[in-house]
Amino acid sequence: MTAHVHKHPPVILVDDEEEILFSSRTQLRLAGIEPVMAIRDGRRLMDVIAGHGAALVLLDLMMPHCSGEELLKEMQQRFPEVQVIIMTANQDIDRAVACIKEGAADYLVKPVENSRFIAAVRQVLEVQRLRREVGSLKEVLFSEKNVTSKAFTAILTQSKTMQRVFRYAEAIAASNEPVLVMGETGVGKELLVQAIHHLSGRTGALVAVNVAGLDDTMFSDTLFGHRKGAYSGASEMRKGLISQAQGGSLFLDEIGDLKPHSQIKLLRLIQERRYFPLGADLAQQTDARILCATHCNLNHLMQENRFRPDLYFRLSSHQIVIPALRERKEDIPLLTRHFLQEACDSMRKGAPALKPSLIDKLYSYDFPGNIRELRAMIYDAVARHESGPLTFPGLMAAVAAAPPVASRITFHGPLPTIDEAEAFLITAALERAHGNKSLAATLLGITRQTLNNKLRRQEE
Numbered sequence: 001m002t003a004h005v006h007k008h009p010p011v012i013l014v015d016d017e018e019e020i021l022f023s024s025r026t027q028l029r030l031a032g033i034e035p036v037m038a039i040r041d042g043r044r045l046m047d048v049i050a051g052h053g054a055a056l057v058l059l060d061l062m063m064p065h066c067s068g069e070e071l072l073k074e075m076q077q078r079f080p081e082v083q084v085i086i087m088t089a090n091q092d093i094d095r096a097v098a099c100i101k102e103g104a105a106d107y108l109v110k111p112v113e114n115s116r117f118i119a120a121v122r123q124v125l126e127v128q129r130l131r132r133e134v135g136s137l138k139e140v141l142f143s144e145k146n147v148t149s150k151a152f153t154a155i156l157t158q159s160k161t162m163q164r165v166f167r168y169a170e171a172i173a174a175s176n177e178p179v180l181v182m183g184e185t186g187v188g189k190e191l192l193v194q195a196i197h198h199l200s201g202r203t204g205a206l207v208a209v210n211v212a213g214l215d216d217t218m219f220s221d222t223l224f225g226h227r228k229g230a231y232s233g234a235s236e237m238r239k240g241l242i243s244q245a246q247g248g249s250l251f252l253d254e255i256g257d258l259k260p261h262s263q264i265k266l267l268r269l270i271q272e273r274r275y276f277p278l279g280a281d282l283a284q285q286t287d288a289r290i291l292c293a294t295h296c297n298l299n300h301l302m303q304e305n306r307f308r309p310d311l312y313f314r315l316s317s318h319q320i321v322i323p324a325l326r327e328r329k330e331d332i333p334l335l336t337r338h339f340l341q342e343a344c345d346s347m348r349k350g351a352p353a354l355k356p357s358l359i360d361k362l363y364s365y366d367f368p369g370n371i372r373e374l375r376a377m378i379y380d381a382v383a384r385h386e387s388g389p390l391t392f393p394g395l396m397a398a399v400a401a402a403p404p405v406a407s408r409i410t411f412h413g414p415l416p417t418i419d420e421a422e423a424f425l426i427t428a429a430l431e432r433a434h435g436n437k438s439l440a441a442t443l444l445g446i447t448r449q450t451l452n453n454k455l456r457r458q459e460e
Helices: 018-030 042-052 068-078 090-101 114-141 160-172 189-200 216-224 260-272 298-303 309-315 329-347 356-363 370-384 393-401 418-432 437-444 448-459
Strands: 011-014 036-039 056-060 084-088 106-109 179-182 206-210 249-253 289-294 318-321
Touching: 011 018, 011 042, 018 036, 018 114, 036 042, 042 056, 042 068, 056 068, 056 114, 068 084, 068 090, 084 090, 084 114, 090 106, 106 114, 160 189, 160 318, 179 189, 189 206, 189 249, 189 289, 216 260, 260 289, 260 309, 298 309, 329 356, 329 370, 356 437, 370 393, 418 437, 418 448, 437 448
Parallel strands: 011 036, 011 056, 056 084, 084 106, 179 289, 179 318, 206 249, 249 289
Antiparallel strands: none
């Protein structure tokens, strides 16, 4: 039998001593572990799990009516997916060890030190979280189905690579762990962050801040807020953005530009889930999820001692790289038509004709500014357009300004024949053009008819 699934199932405390229940529940809540349910009568446990689910059960070994051992055996039969930590006295350690053999995850000896108690609970919850995420990732990543969630409708694509990105984002959306989204400028990192927040089911807001250019004091004040009189000029209390993101997500854009001292503060926030507003003595708890984005190569920054490795590894529990537009050129026609219609609507112009040769020219350009550059180019072309088919003066200027790419082919071993070299070049050109024969012919410096003839001869 499986426990009734709840989005946030409780940690359940089972003990016949009211004082221990109160103390344990208070410790868990102070550590930010919620929801928590307390049960004095172990006979109610199965009904509670059936009705509410359970993230974890902390089970006293010695209780009236039914022992912890009896409840553990029944749980193994009815709810085998629920993890159990046994609570026991010194004289019952042998029985606790026997419970471990029966399937309990751990045991604690009363009286339990606070730090040991919280650490044991967090460890079991973390293992469960990782198991769920691995299972979810396997199911999603090995699927070839296109993601149809409305959360991704703002990201226009027909790329299989982007579909894999969507499947991964959907799989990790409900996790509480940080997400690091990487990619060049203009690829749509913020749109993906918004989709992840939407899919997470969090009821709080997505609060965004660009951390580039924030010094340490501004970073602390912006995120954590301050008390009245915390510094000269702080005439009123200010709630920080982390407070506004309670129950939701905090999006830190351009995280690669974060200053060293601020990196330490962010690391502590992620690890401890609490923070101190400037001028405050009491820590504030937060359940906001951290989402980050950067166009920087953080590995290079770590090698240059400009980004902390411990922060990087903590941020990249879930890491997503959005491919550049030149790596998914099959999206160019779709994006071009969308931005063309969008630009014409905004300028109240009729949509001009798009010649196939123009799409071929767009294919031949690498777009260092990615989707943002393509959009700007189309808006500029529509603004300049007066009559006839659409022309792209911005594209022509960009192609002319692009530095020439020098290439040199080195052969190892026997030289290929002319026919073998030609077949290789044609295959490489078609791959770069994503199967577009007109563009492939342009890359090879021949006409499409000549390319068709060569392909026909290869098939004979």
